[in-house]
Amino acid sequence: MPESYPREHIEDLVDDNLEWSELHNMMSDFKDADRFQQVRDVLQERVDWDDPIVIPYADHLYVVAKSEDRWVIKCDCGHEFCEHDENWKHDALINVRDTEEEYLEIYPEDMHPHPDYMELREYFCPGCQTLLEVTNVMPGYPIIHEFEPDIETFYEDWIGEPIPTPETQSA
C-alpha cells in the first residue's frame, strides 16, 4: 500500500494513461492520504489559467479562488460560471430532448423514455460547448443543484491545510 503514489503515477491517472491492472490495484489498495493534493497540483499544471484550484468540482469544472474569500466555478476552457455555492447550470446553455425524434438520435425505437414522462436536459459550457451534464427528469422538474461542497470544513478539519488563495498561489 503506497502512502503516496509517485507524481508520475498520478499524472498518468489524470491523463488517462494507466493500464487496467494498475487501476485495479489502485481500487484494491488502501487509499493514499495525499491524493487530493497530488491530483489538484497536476490539474493546476494542466489548465491554461492561473486561478488556484480549490477543488475539482466535476469533469471539466473547478472551484477556483478569485480572492481570499471569493470562489467561483470555472470550466477548464476558462469560462467562469458563478459563485461556488450557486448552481452553475443556471449559467449554462441548455438543450432539451423531449420528442421522439430527438430521442431516436441516441436510442433505438422503444428503448428510450417516453417524452411525455421524461425529458433529457443537456447542459453545455457557453465557452467551449462541452456537454457537462445530462439530467433525466419529469417535465416541469426544477433544476437540481447537485453538489454544495463544504470547503471550509474540508480544508480546516479534514486535511488541515489553508484554502488556496491567489496570493499563496503566486508566492
Next chain:
Amino acid sequence: MQEEKRKVKTKLENGEGIGWEGQSLREQFEDLEEKTEETGHYAGFEKLSLKDENPIEYEQMFAQLRGELVNARETSKEVAATPIVEQEGELCYGLFTPEGDSIAISTGIIVHIHTMSEAIKYMINHDYEESPGIEPGDIFVNNDTHVGNVHPCDIATLIPIFHEGELIAWAGGVNHVIDTGAVGPGSMNVSQASRFGDGAYYTARKIGEELEIYNSWKNDFPDKTRTPDFLKLDERTRMTGCLMIRDAVNNLIDDYGIEKFKQLSREAIEDGRRGFRSRIQKTMLPGTYRGASFVDALYEGQKNLSRAYASENHLMHAPSELHVREDGSFQVSFEGANKWGWHPYNCTPAAIQGGIWVMLTQTVIPNKLVNDGAYYSCDFHLPEGSWANTQNTETAHAYAWHFLVSAWAPLWQHLSRGYFSRGFREEINSGNANTSNWLQGGGIDQFDKLHAVNSFEAACEGTGARYVDDGEPHAAAIWNPEGDMGDAEVWEMTEPLPFLGRNVKPNTGGAGRRTGGAGFESMRTIKDVSRWLLYEMGNGYMSSDSGLFGGYPAASGYILNAQDTDLKERFENGEDYPQSDLDPESGDFESKIEGEVTRRPEGISTPKEFDDYDMYLNYLRGGSGLGDPLEREPEKVVEDIHDGYVLPRHAKDAYAVVVNKVDDEAKHNSAVQGEWELDEEATEELREERMEEREEKAQPVSEWYEDERLRIRDDEDLIEDVKKTYESSMRMSKQFTEFYCDFWELPDDFRFSLSEDAEKSLENRFKTGMKKKWKNPTKSHETWLGVGRDDEPEVPYTWTSERSIQDLSGPDASFETPSKEPATDDD
C-alpha cells in the same frame, strides 16, 4: 441442547432473563441503546481494547467468523434446488448480537445485513422473550417487510445461540424463494393492489424448537406455495447454514473464551462504525449532494388486476439528498417522495436501509468489515406515508426493488462527485442498471406439475460507466455483486422456456466518453405447458439511471412477445426463426415469424396466458454513461459496433463518428452488423460541426427558464400522470412544495389541476392513513422521522435555492418544523 435448555430454565425460574448477567433481553437492548446514545460509541465502547492490545488475535477471531459465514453460504447453497440459490447465490448469512446488530456477514445478497437485524429487534421489542419464548434450539422465520425485509420472497431463518444460559448471538440466513403463493405465480407477482395479494407473510414466527420444525409448520408451509419441494429445500439450506454458524461460534468460544467473544462482537461493530466515517473522511468531501430519480409503474388498462381501483399509472419520485457531515457520518433524506400506491413496489425502512448497504459495500466498504457499524454512522429520513416508508400494513411490497433500485441511482452519483473532488478517479461510477426485465410466471410445466418460475437472468446487467473505463457489459446486478446470468441449460431444467438465443443487446448502455456496460437479451419460447402465465416487470417510459458528467442515461425497456405463432412449422421445415431482437427498428423479428406480435414501449405487464411455441423476449438492461460522448475516442466507437454494443447508425448520431461498412460478413463478435471502418477525416469534420450545432441549437438556461415557468404556471402541456406525481409529493411535503413554488416563482397557493379520477386516487390513498406494524419502535427508528442530533433540522431538507450546507453546522440553523401528523385526509 438439553443441557443448555436446562440452564436457561433454571435462570428463568430464578427470575433472571436470558440476557447477559441476568438481564432480560429487553433490558439489555435498552441498556445498549442508552449507552450508544450517551457516548456516541456503539454500546459505549469508547476504546477498542481487544483490537488495540491484541490486534492479531482480534483479526484472527474476526477473520475466522467471517470465513465461517462464507463457508456456510458456499456449502449450504448446494442443498438448494432452485437455480436462484444454487446458480445465482441469492442467499446470505449473518451473525448478530443478542440485540440484533450484525457483527459479520457472508458474501451474497448482503442487503440483508440489516433486514434480519430489524426482525430480531422486532422480536425483542414485542416481548417474544415472554411469548413464544426464546430458548436454545428454537427456530424463527420472517419474511414480513414491515418487520425487517425487502419483499416477502426473501425468507429468513433465525436461530438463537446460547452459552451457559445466556443468549450470546443469533445466526441468520436468508434466500430468495421461487414462489410465495401470491395471487399470481412467481416470487414477485405484479398484479396485486395490496399485501393480501403479495403471497404468504410470516411475521417473525417461531416454527420449531429443539431444532425440530413443528408439524403445524411442516403441514402448512408447503401448501402456501406453488413450489413446495423447492421451498422445503430452501428451508433446509438456511437451517444448514445457521447450524454451521452456531457450531463456528461455539468453536470460537472454545478457543478464545466467552468474554473475548462478547468483546469481539461489540468491538467489531464499533470498529465498523469508525471505519465507515474514516473512509468517508479519506475519500469524499463534506457537504450536500442532491439528485432525483424516477421510474414508471403503468397500470392503466392492465388486465387481471386484483382490484379495479389499481388500474392507474404511478410514477415514483425519489428526491435524494445526502449530507456528509463533518464527522464523516451520513444523513440521507428522501423528503419530497410521493405517496405509496396500489402496486407491489412500495418500500419499508428496512428495505431502503438494506438496499443502501448493499450499494455502499460495493464502493465505500469494499472489505470484510461489513456490519451494522455502518448503520450507526447513517441517519435516514424516510417520510412516513411515502412509497419509501409506507407505515401501512395494507401496502404491497412484492417487488420493492423496482422503486428501491431506481431510488438509489443518485446515491452512486453523490459518492462519485465526492470521489472526483478528492481525486479518487478509479472509484467513480455513474450508476447502476435498472435490474430488469423479470421473467416470471407459472402454470403446469413440462413435468405436468404445478410450477412457478422467476428467471434470475436479471442478476446480470450492464454496470454504470467508470471514470477510468467503460462499464462492465452483462456483469452483475446491484443487489448481488456476485450474480451472473446463469447457465441457459440450467434454467431450461426448471423452466419450460427453451432458449432460442442469447445475445449482447446494442445501445442498452448509456452513451458517453465512457459508455455504460451493455445489457443482453434472451429469446425464449414455451414448450410442453398448459394454463401457463407469463409477465414482464421493469422500467419502460422512464430511465431510472442517470448519466454522469455529460454521459447519457441507460436505455429503457420494452415488451416483445409473439403468440399463436408458426414456430413449430418453422422448426419442422428447417426454416429461419427469430433468435434475437437486436435492433427493434429493423423488422428482423417480424420477418421471421407469423403470429400475434406484441411490441410495446412499456416495461410492465400483468400475467397473461401463453402456450407452446409462443415467444418472449427477456431484455436485461445496461448501465449509464459518463462524460461527453463527443470525447469518446472514435476508434472505440468502431470497437463498440464490432462488439455489438452500438448500432452503426448511432455512431454518427450519438458520438459524431463516421463509419463505413467494408464487409457484410462479420469477422468480430457482432452477429449482424458486418465489418466497419473509421473515417477519421469525416469524423473530425463532423465533430467540429456538432460543436457548432450545439452552440446554435442550445439556449441560455435563463431564457429556457422563462418559457418553462410560464408553461408550468399556466398548467400547460404536462400530462396527468406527471401532474399527479407532483401533486402527490406536494401533499406529502411542505418543503417540496416550497421548493417547487420558489424555484418556478409560482404563487404560494399554486396547485396543478387534476382530473376527477386523479383526485379520487390521491384522496383514496391519503385517507388510508397509517397502519403501523411496530407497536414499540426502537430508538434508532427515530431517524425515520428526525435525525437524532440537536444541531440539525428534524427534517434535513435543504432544497431551497437560498439554503446551503453552511447553514447546517451552526446552532442558528433553522428550518420550518415539519408536520408530525400521520398522513390523513386532513393533509
